[in-house]
Structures are given as C-alpha cells and as structure tokens.
Amino acid sequence: MEPRQTVLIVDDTAENLSFLGELLRAEYAVRAASSGARALDLAARSPRPDLILLDIMMPGLSGFDVLQRLKQSPATSDIPVIFATAMDSKDDERKGLVLGAVDYVTKPLHPSVVLARVRTHLRLKQERDGLVRQNDSLQAVVTRGTREKQIAQDVTIRALARLAETRDNETGAHILRTQQMVLELARRASAHPRFACELDPHTIELIGKSAPLHDIGKVGVPDRVLLKPDRLTDEERAVMMTHARLGADVIARAEQDIDEPADFLKFARQIALHHHERWDGGGYPDHLAGTDIPLAARLMAIADVFDALISRRAYKPALALEEVLRRMRDERGRHFDPDLLDVFLEDVDAFVEIARRLPERPPQAHAAGAATPH
Structure with missing residues (x-):
C-alpha cells in the first residue's frame, strides 16, 4: 500500500486549521502550521509535503512572503501551493499566481471546492513526479550507455596504439x-x-x-x-x-x-x-x-x-x-x-x-x- 500524500495547511486561525484538518484527514496525511515561519520549517522537513494550502493574510510573514521563500529554496520550490484567503481582489490573485501559486480558493471555504482543487493538484503532482522519475531513469541509462561507449572507444584506441608499440x-x-x-x-x-x-x-x-x-x-x-x-x-x-x-x-x-x-x-x-x-x-x-x-x-x-x-x-x-x-x-x-x-x-x-x-x-x-x- 502506497503511503498517503501529505498536505500542509497554513492559517493563523485555529478554526480554519480545524476545519481543513477534518476535511482532508480522511484522504491525506495532514500537517498544520499557524504562522509563516512554522510553515517554512515544516515544509523543509522530511517527508516534505506534497501540497501546501496557504493563507495569505497572516501576521509576520504573509502568504506571499512564504511562497517567495519556498520558491527560492531548491528543496521546496516544486511543492504546489494553493492560496486560501478571504481576499477577493483580482490583483492579489494575479500576484499569487505570478509568484508561483498553482491555484486560488476564497473564504468562506466550500468543502467540495477545496477537495476538488486539492485532489486535482495532487494528481498533477503525482504525474509530474512520475515523469521526473522516468526521465531520471532514462537519463541514467543514457549516461551509462555513453560512459560504456567512451570506455569502449578508449580501450580500442589504447589497443591500437599498443599494436603499433609492439x-x-x-x-x-x-x-x-x-x-x-x-x-x-x-x-x-x-x-x-x-x-x-x-x-x-x-x-x-x-x-x-x-x-x-x-x-x-x-x-x-x-x-x-x-x-x-x-x-x-x-x-x-x-x-x-x-x-x-x-x-x-x-x-x-x-x-x-x-x-x-x-x-x-x-x-x-x-x-x-x-x-x-x-x-x-x-x-x-x-x-x-x-x-x-x-x-x-x-x-x-x-x-x-x-x-x-x-x-x-x-x-x-x-x-x-x-x-x-x-x-x-x-x-x-x-x-x-x-x-x-x-x-x-x-x-x-x-x-x-x-x-x-x-x-x-x-x-x-x-x-x-x-x-x-x-
């Protein structure tokens, strides 16, 4: 049985954390953070989350700040982030998407909408990760084949040179x-x-x-x-x-x-x-x-x-x-x-x-x- 995917939920309101936790826990492993700093700490820990549901309006580090720092680190840059916020400004939505968010849901959160978005982006991540693994495997085969070809060339060259030497x-x-x-x-x-x-x-x-x-x-x-x-x-x-x-x-x-x-x-x-x-x-x-x-x-x-x-x-x-x-x-x-x-x-x-x-x-x-x- 494959391990469940992990979703990190980030919100400074306890009620929202409780709501999202109850909603997602049936299908996913859930981790929670009530601040941007804590979110960055959990995101960098193993096993890293497969998806982050991130509030924008938080004291200290905002959701925008957290997203920027996630994208700057090679360890967390490929984790998909969905913004969850009461803000409905198109400019804020555009800013989030420009920074690298994969989607945007507004509060009050609707369970069916949240589940649909989370499922969609986790499935996309699974497919992307599969392609990356396949590409890495193919690259390893190509690299090994190239190396073997180089060795064969070097051996042939040295053998011919030794023939002249004899x-x-x-x-x-x-x-x-x-x-x-x-x-x-x-x-x-x-x-x-x-x-x-x-x-x-x-x-x-x-x-x-x-x-x-x-x-x-x-x-x-x-x-x-x-x-x-x-x-x-x-x-x-x-x-x-x-x-x-x-x-x-x-x-x-x-x-x-x-x-x-x-x-x-x-x-x-x-x-x-x-x-x-x-x-x-x-x-x-x-x-x-x-x-x-x-x-x-x-x-x-x-x-x-x-x-x-x-x-x-x-x-x-x-x-x-x-x-x-x-x-x-x-x-x-x-x-x-x-x-x-x-x-x-x-x-x-x-x-x-x-x-x-x-x-x-x-x-x-x-x-x-x-x-x-x-």
Whole structure:
C-alpha cells in the first residue's frame, strides 16, 4: 500500500486549521502550521509535503512572503501551493499566481471546492513526479550507455596504439606521456587569444583521446626499416615517412566503417597524417606550412619532439633538458608554431613532471633487435 500524500495547511486561525484538518484527514496525511515561519520549517522537513494550502493574510510573514521563500529554496520550490484567503481582489490573485501559486480558493471555504482543487493538484503532482522519475531513469541509462561507449572507444584506441608499440622500440610510456603532454599543452594554449576559439574543453578532450594513435601507421612499415638498430639510410627514411599517410588511411577507413561520425577520429586522422609537418613547410607528407597544419597536429609535434629528445632510444641517448630546450627554441617558427612553443616554454616543468610520472620501461626485445627513430 502506497503511503498517503501529505498536505500542509497554513492559517493563523485555529478554526480554519480545524476545519481543513477534518476535511482532508480522511484522504491525506495532514500537517498544520499557524504562522509563516512554522510553515517554512515544516515544509523543509522530511517527508516534505506534497501540497501546501496557504493563507495569505497572516501576521509576520504573509502568504506571499512564504511562497517567495519556498520558491527560492531548491528543496521546496516544486511543492504546489494553493492560496486560501478571504481576499477577493483580482490583483492579489494575479500576484499569487505570478509568484508561483498553482491555484486560488476564497473564504468562506466550500468543502467540495477545496477537495476538488486539492485532489486535482495532487494528481498533477503525482504525474509530474512520475515523469521526473522516468526521465531520471532514462537519463541514467543514457549516461551509462555513453560512459560504456567512451570506455569502449578508449580501450580500442589504447589497443591500437599498443599494436603499433609492439612493432616499435618506443615504450608504451611514450604513448601515455605524449597524450598527457598534448592535453596539458592544449589546456594552456586555450588561454591564448590565437587558440581560445578552437580549443574549447570538448575539443581538448577529443584531441587528447586521439593522440595515442599518432604513430598507428608504423604497423605498415616493414621490419627491416622499423626494427633497424642504426640510423636509417635516405631510402629507408623515405619508407619510414610513409607511416604518416598509412596511419591516416587506416583511420579514414575506420571512419567509413562506422554508422555514425566519431569526432575524435577526425582529430586522430589529422594528428597521424600531419604531426611531422613543419611550420616552415619543410615537413612531411604534404609539406604544409603555418596554420595550414591542423592545430591538433601542431600540438602533437611539440609533445612528440620533446618526448623523443628527453628519452633514450636505441640510436641515441637521452639529452639533458638544457640541450633539449635549446634545440626546441632554435626551431621556433621553423619546426614549431611560435605561439604554441611559447606556451610550452612558459612552464616546461609541467611537461617534465609528466615525463617523471610516466618513466620509460625497459625496451622489449625484438627478433631483429631494437627499432629505429620515428
């Protein structure tokens, strides 16, 4: 059996409280208050009333005052209020309705009228509460489904990135570090006038999600090149450079295979294809220059180069931070977007801390030995 709905009756006259209490008690749980202050106290207590029958003309807080305070509190703002008063001014009725009352009954109170109004508005409240619960339930399902979809995307991205890692000498820490560095740089760049419009929080999240796929194209590079422990010849370097377009093509085919667009794949494709472009046009594969290079790829270029320089590889030792910064400053306006590099250099310690938190793991052995630079 469902609990009875609760009606709070508010009137400064004992006779009226007694009359309303006797009238409503057969169908509802009734609580009574003889002042506005007491009404506010009872309305805030659990269980909260399902409806309030409120007198207007009371000493101290008037019914109008009580209604205003009820509407100001999130805990009581949705409780329907019916005014009960001897006042018959249309202006007063209009004021009550403007303040948020759902109905208006005049004194002397007629039992049948009071019961009809109370029943009507309690039924409406029940229906509204049911819709709210249904909406909350649906929202919970949508939220859970969205979260599961996000997890599936993240797992897929990480799995693909790990696939590239198994064929390369670079550790999984490189994937994690560059992802965190791209996120950190993008958040900082979002405060710069040049980038504020492009780097809203949602875009930053998508760029960060897609960053681990920047070298996915290496799965298509032959072992003789990818796993070579020494520096590459010009011919081998040309083969290695194909990983940018190979990666972009793989992601483009994935985009075609899904039923609905996935925005992060757009950024993943941009990053995979263009993270080796240079600000001066001397990069690859398309020799883009300046702002023709997508912003996501310009962000990745800084993170990728910084992490490569501070990390040990089979073909080189890790460089001291001072030397890394000197080399990167020399590439301002040549390799890197000058404003983005300035943002990066404003607080290099933040990026060094990312590298410290995610150290290199010992490189895994490959059949052909350690692999080569990217």
